Amino acid sequence: LSPKPLAGKRVVVTAGPTFEALDPIRGITNHSSGKMGFAIARAAREAGAQVTLVAGPVHLPTPRGVDRVDVKSARQMLDATLAAVPRADVFVATAAVADWRPANEAGQKIKKDGSGQAPTLSFVENPDILLTVAQTERAKKRELFCVGFAAESHDLLAHAQAKRVRKGIPLLAGNIGPLTFGQDDNQLLLVDEQGAHELPRAPKLQLARTLVVEIARRMSGLPGT
Ligand code: C5P
Numbered sequence: 513l514s515p516k517p518l519a520g521k522r523v524v525v526t527a528g529p530t531f532e533a534l535d536p537i538r539g540i541t542n543h544s545s546g547k548m549g550f551a552i553a554r555a556a557r558e559a560g561a562q563v564t565l566v567a568g569p570v571h572l573p574t575p576r577g578v579d580r581v582d583v584k585s586a587r588q589m590l591d592a593t594l595a596a597v598p599r600a601d602v603f604v605a606t607a608a609v610a611d612w613r614p615a616n617e618a619g620q621k622i623k624k625d626g627s628g629q630a631p632t633l634s635f636v637e638n639p640d641i642l643l644t645v646a647q648t649e650r651a652k653k654r655e656l657f658c659v660g661f662a663a664e665s666h667d668l669l670a671h672a673q674a675k676r677v678r679k680g681i682p683l684l685a686g687n688i689g690p691l692t693f694g695q696d697d698n699q700l701l702l703v704d705e706q707g708a709h710e711l712p713r714a715p716k717l718q719l720a721r722t723l724v725v726e727i728a729r730r731m732s733g734l735p736g737t
Pocket residue numbers: 526586605606607608609610611638639640641642643659660661662663675
């Protein structure tokens with residue numbers, strides 16, 4: 513592989529959490545600092561790719577040379593991603609997308625009515641961005657190398673393997689527990705068709721660089737390391 517293994521390629525990365533509004537003041541979200549996704553965007557750029565980073569609400573600087581689109585909700589993230597992927601060669605979904613959103617977003621702040629009764633919230637399922645993208649591009653018979661992430665509290669290997677197959681993607685990276693949000697390092701379990709391979713605990717940028725090489729190898733028909 514060349515020192516710039518993604519030269520000439522376009523990469524789209526989702527990162528961070530999504531925020532699903534309940535009213536103008538409140539909402540639900542997931543824990544996610546966005547650090548892993550931002551590190552992958554940076555590593556892909558360093559590897560020569562043109563990178564679009566679709567970011568949920570996070571407090572992180574944009575990596576140099578990366579195009580950033582800021583979004584809040586899962587639906588906005590889906591729209592921004594679908595706008596970017598038709599020109600892309602690689603899609604890496606690191607975002608911690610909220611699985612559900614409030615069924616109704618109140619136009620005004622929901623007020624206590626003095627009765628002591630708490631409101632009952634109902635939710636609807638959000639779109640699965642990775643699944644939608646993988647299916648859409650497969651239907652178009654386009655070559656888009658999709659990578660997913662998985663954060664699990666237990667049975668990581670089994671869940672990661674099942675998730676990779678369910679989403680129909682070649683590569684999935686599982687966060688090896690315990691779940692440590694906002695940390696600068698991480699430990700990953702890479703799962704592909706051949707099996708599973710552990711990347712030992714390291715700074716997220718180093719893991720991101722390794723992951724980029726693993727993606728580039730597979731795209732050029734080489735086996736994973
Ligand atoms: O299904 P689960 O949420 O565990 O899968 C995690 C993977 O799917 C991650 O790559 C995440 O970014 C992606 N995902 C997504 N849209 C969702 C839920 C998950 O893109 N609504």
